[in-house]
Amino acid sequence: MSDLLADDSEWADVVPIRQYENVNPIAPIFYSEEYKDATDYFRGVVKTGEMSPRVLKLTERVIRMNPAHYTAWQHRYKTVMALQVSLEDELELMDEIATMFLKTYQVWHHRRLILTALNSVDAAARELVFLKTVLENDSKNYHTWSYRQWILVHFNDEERLWAGERPYVEELLEEDVRNNSAWHHRFFVVFSSGVRAGDEDREQTLRRELSFAKEKIALAPNNLSAWNYLRGALEHTHTPFTTVTAFVEPYTASEPPATDVVDLDNPLPSAGAQLPCVAALEFLADIYEEEGGEKTAKAVEIWKLLANEKDTMRKKYWEHRIRDALQKA
C-alpha cells in the first residue's frame, strides 16, 4: 500500500519536478523515496503556482520530514493567506510541529507571521500560554524566548499580556534558579521595555528587584545569572555597588558567619553553599575598586586570590584588572 503521491490519483494532474532537472550535479543524490516523492510534487506545484487545500497538505508533509525546508514554509504561508484558512486553526495545527521541531528557526517565524496577520490580543494571549508548554520541554529555548519577547512588545497589552510575565518568571526560577533565559526575561520585563503597571515607583521597584536577586543568590550563591542580574539592576539605575556591600561580604568568607540574627535585607548563604563564592569575590573587588583610594589595595588582594587560587582559569583577566587599577591609582 503506497503512501506516495506518484501513486495517488488525486495528484495525477501535477507534473512532479525531479531534483536537478536541468543542472549537472557535482554528484548524484539518492534519498528516501517518500521525501523525494513529496519534494518532486512540491516543486511541481511551486512551478505552477498552485495554492490549494492539497498544497497545504503537501507542505505539511514536506515540513514534517524536513522542518528546515524554508521554501516549503514560505509556500505554505502564501497558501494559507490565499485560501483564507482560519489562522487560529493554522496555529493549532502548527502547535504539534512546533513542539516536535522547537529548535528550528522556521517554525517560529511562521507563527510570528500568522500572529501578525491575526493581529489580536486574544491570539497573543493564547500564544503566550502555548509557549509555556514549549518551555516546559526546553526552558532555555532561544527562539521561543525571543518570540515571546516580540509578542509582548508588538501587542503591548499591560493587563492581558505583560501582567503575567513576572509571576511566570518567578515560577520558572523556582524550578531552576540558574535559568539564564528567565533572568534575562525578568530584566526585560521590569527594566528594559517600559514601566509595568504597578511599578511606577521606580525606587520601590528597584528595592523589590534587589531583594529578589539577593534571595535567589542566598539560595544558590554560585549562580552567575543571579549575580549578573544584581549587577545589571544596580548599573541600570545608576546605584553604586557600595550599597550592597553588607550583603556581598558574607559570601566572600570561607564559612558562613556564626549568628542567629536574621537580616532580611541581607540574606545569608544557605546551609551547604560552597564558599567563598567566586562571583561574590569579584563583586566585592568591584565595590572596592569603585570606592577607590586605599580600598584599591583590597581589590588587588582579591584579584590576586582569584588569579592564583579561586578562578585560575581566568588568571590573565585578573592580572589585567590588577595592572589596570594600579595604573589608574
Added chain:
Amino acid sequence: MGPALDIPLHVKYIQSLGENKDDLVYHLTAHLRMNAVYWGLTALLIMKHKDALDRDEMIDFVMSCWDDEAGGFGAHPDHDAHIHSTLSAIQILVMQNALDRVDVPRVVKFILSLQQDSGVFAGDQWGEIDTRFLYIAVNALSLLGHLHELDVEKTVGYIRRCRNFDGGFGAREGAESHASQVFVCVAALAILDRLEEVDQDMLGWWLAERQLPNGGLNGRPEKLEDVCYSFWVLSAMSILNKVPWINAEKLTAFILSAQDPEQGGIADRPGDQPDVFHTIFGVAGLSILGYPGLDDLDPVYCMPASVIESLGLRKGWTALPRRQV
C-alpha cells in the same frame, strides 16, 4: 598531553563530504549546502590544503545556485535566494579568486532590499529578522566593495538596541545575550568602525566567563560547552583584543579532544559525531589560539587573513602568536 590536530585526516573528511550523497541526511541539509561548501573550503585554506577540492567544480556549483529572479544566491540549485547563502557564495568566490563571476550591482541591490525600517536585515522575502543577517549584509557589502551604499547610522542603531544589561547582544531587540549573536554584532561593528558601541571591558569579561572547567566554551551562562563557541567567543575576543583572557591551553586541549580519530572532522564535544560546521569552527578557534601549522584566520570575516588583507579590509584585531610546534 593529548592528541595533535590531525590535518591530513580532516582534509580527507572534508573531501569525503562531497561523496556521501547516498543518504537522506545529505538531502535534508540541502538548505545548508552553500554554507557547507564555504565552511569546508575555509577549513581547508586554514589547514593549508587549498587544492584538496576542485576549484572549477566548486565555482560551477556556486554559480548553479544563482537565482536570477531575485539577484542573489540560494543554498542549492533549486532554492530561492537567501542572504546567508549569498554571503557564503561571495566568500567562496573571493577565496577562489573568482569574484568576477558575480553580477555585483544586482547582488548589492538584493542585499540592500532586505534592510528593514528598524535597521535590521531580513534573510529573504519571507521576512525572518536576526542580527546574524545584519552582519551578513555588512560583511557581504564590504567584500563586494559596496559598503558605502549602506545606511550606517540606521544599521548601528539597531545593533545598539540589541545591547543587553550584561554587555552582550541578542538576535533581536529584547533577546537574551548569546555568544553567536555577540560575534555577529561585534564583527559588524568592527567592519563599520563603530566598536565604541561596545562596553569592551564588560563584554570581554562576559565572554571570558564562557569558559568552563573542562576548558570548553559555552554560549550563555549555565549552558553546555560546544566547540563552535571556540569561534563565536574567541573571534569576538580577538576583535576586542582580549584573547589572552581565555585559557588557551585548556581550550586547545578541549577542541583537540573533540576530533574524530577514525573518520576525521571535529564534533561539538568529545565523543559526538563530527560535522563540517564544528570542523571549521574548531580549526578557526585553534588558528586564533596560535596553534602551529595553521594559517592565520581573520576573525571578522572568518576567512584567511591573507585574503582579507589583500582586499584592504583588515581591522585592528589581534590573535595569539603562531607557535612553532
